[in-house]
Amino acid sequence: MSNRPRRPSKPYRRPRKDPVRILAFEALRAVDERDAYANLVLPPLLRKAREKGDFDSRDAALATELVYGTLRWQGTYDAIVAECVDRPLREVDPPVLDVLSLGAHQLLNTRIPSHAGVSATVELARVVLGDGRAKFVNAVLRKIAADDLEGWLEKVTPPYDEDPEQHLGIRHAHPRWIVSALWDSLGGGSNGMEDLLVADNDRPEVTLVARPGRATTEELLSGDAAPGRWSPYAVRLAEGGEPGAIDAVREGRAGVQDEGSQLVALALADAPLTPPGEGGGSSARGDQEADSRAERWLDACAGPGGKAALLGALAAQRGAVLLAAEKQPHRAGLVARALDGNPGPYGVITADATRPAWRPGAFDRVLADVPCTGLGALRRRPEARWRRGPEDVAGFAPLQRGLLRQALNSVRVGGVVCYATCSPHLAETRAVVDDLVKETGAELLDVRPLLPSMPDLGDGPDVQLWPHLHGTDAMYMALLRRTPS
Template identity: 80%
Template structure:
């Protein structure tokens, strides 16, 4: 018989539930499984956790960082994880990849100590995946931290040299797919420095910007909540970090809203564009959902005695437009109508805004998952719709009236290519110089159209072309 002293068996240790990381994991699964957007999924999850007393303000901030940081750098983290596993990533279950990416972000993208990041992620894996796969997660994360090289070291390891493949090099180092890097570079022009500035700006959390709807709220009222004036729009107020729009009375009451300054500027430019001889009484927002630009245009129209028609194809989005316009002091109507099959007679309107559906590459800092969800073939899907909407808008406006073609994408296939193609079929549409309508803004290019940029203007990458119908 052995004389070695007997040791009591270790008691089974239940996995500890970590509400912050479980919530982050649930948000990532919703994005992956349901093609949901993080900015729509995360707020109700946070609100529910707060109601249950599971999260405080600091916890909510960490959960938000984990979700958005993991999504921004998903492709880069996948490349690092692939270097640490012995099988193709497509053979790893998506929930396991989500846990691994959450762990990689904690280890490489935050100040969380490595031992804490590994431990917390393995505990999460035990809760949501089970003990077997938790061991796999533990092994991979320990490989990520084994050499102590940090994010820069891993980027040097998994990114190809710039001289061999500049787009892939920048894509890996800045968390963007190669095809998007190439497209953004074509639209931006210039050298490596400007491109890196743009990609860096895409990975920064955007400020929350409010719009004071003219005649309904003033910026002074919004500034009392601790905000600062916008850079370019006279109606913009930027909230301080951590500011909550719902805490502002004017926002709760619909007299103000949350709206990127670039979106404000394109609406203001259309409202101020010079018309040919004739009235200025009827305005149209031909793709109005969810209603932010329509609310601003409606308020501006009311001040000038004009009426706004806001058209939206999808009935549920039309209801959002109606909610945004509720309380507008001037005449308006919201119709559920397809802008490619208009319900109005040609030549009806004096000003028409057509903010077309697009890939959304100009708002990647707000919707980081879109960079991994979009594919080059999406451009072919949007192209006929974008051209059709612009053509019908030019038919809807009277001779002398102005159409604003807007898209939240800088991709040349969605901006200048669309405008050039439609103008070939509509020679009676002249391009107006939009730059004077955005006064004091630098780096607006050679015109006559305008492309805004996150790194140059602090806005989403909104595109605007103004076309006046001459015949």
């Protein structure tokens, strides 16, 4: 977690020149002051700049790189800046640190010439910080410009043999505690660790999902787009591709969705069920009713609706009925929008899945895609690595167990629950599943046969996906079949 102080910036005047760096600074301040996410803050800022005529596509690309690159490497840049100032970093005002990080990113991780990076950043500082602090920025950036990134990493990174986690953390811009957690999740040893950290810093591809029965991959395969690697409904856009320019996306028949998330929905939809009544736990009359009705599916934590939309399309093809539940009303509205136009029957309700509004055993398949630290999506939300801390993992634990417990109570005997989370942290994945298996006696199913084309899925029965192995977010999934009590 970042040790930066969190104080709001003073008002600043907006210059007419260099709107790219002004916009990047505004985005960074929003992330710092309001705990906003860059992927939510940046698009409206870019859209407004285009509408005003300030930006072209090259400007937008540079602003995006400056924001995401600065956030991604924040901890490493802080370590470098700390070597160049004569006071503790916590005594440097956050807006000044943001300007210095923007400058450091241009000097160390872009092709912008050093003199141009220093000059442009000092000019930015004059406008948003004032002349006095601009002189400070100028002095610090000139020290940073005296060496390249590799040279600075040699200076600020401890030797691997002395502290491997801190060494990798500074070299690859991850907090030490996250490096430790990822290392444990990979199974220890050095195999794959550095590859994972490098992949976490790569810009992810934009992946679309063609919702079955509503769109086809063929209509999304325009220009340089390519089929997905693992999901039959996935299409990968070429760099710079704009999803909003595609008719099927604008119409809601397709959407933006990582392949890992698509595979979670597919695994649940394809998981084998035990027929009602087999293994006990149902009356003869209940068996007859269950045999005669359509399967009932539940997405218990459905917001913002990506997995629910794919599940709804799959359910419609198979004659099943989907209920999507979401605790937060505004997120439930997003779910309803994502499902709008689905050809099959479905419902969307605002409900807390830890206090179910439905009767026990009402569903055949339940998705529990639980809230988590989001450490599996650091490629998309780089600021999360500096915002989260080990205490957040512990904070989510009761909720995650409560949601899985109620999901198992909501599925019929012989039905299946998919526990999913966008985090590879063992405390959010296997520890939760193991606890509930012991508590409920649920049967763990092997996920791997449901993902037949994918390599490197481990020993099972659960599956952890990885950016460096599968090109997806680090999604975790486990399938649990409810057994008679």
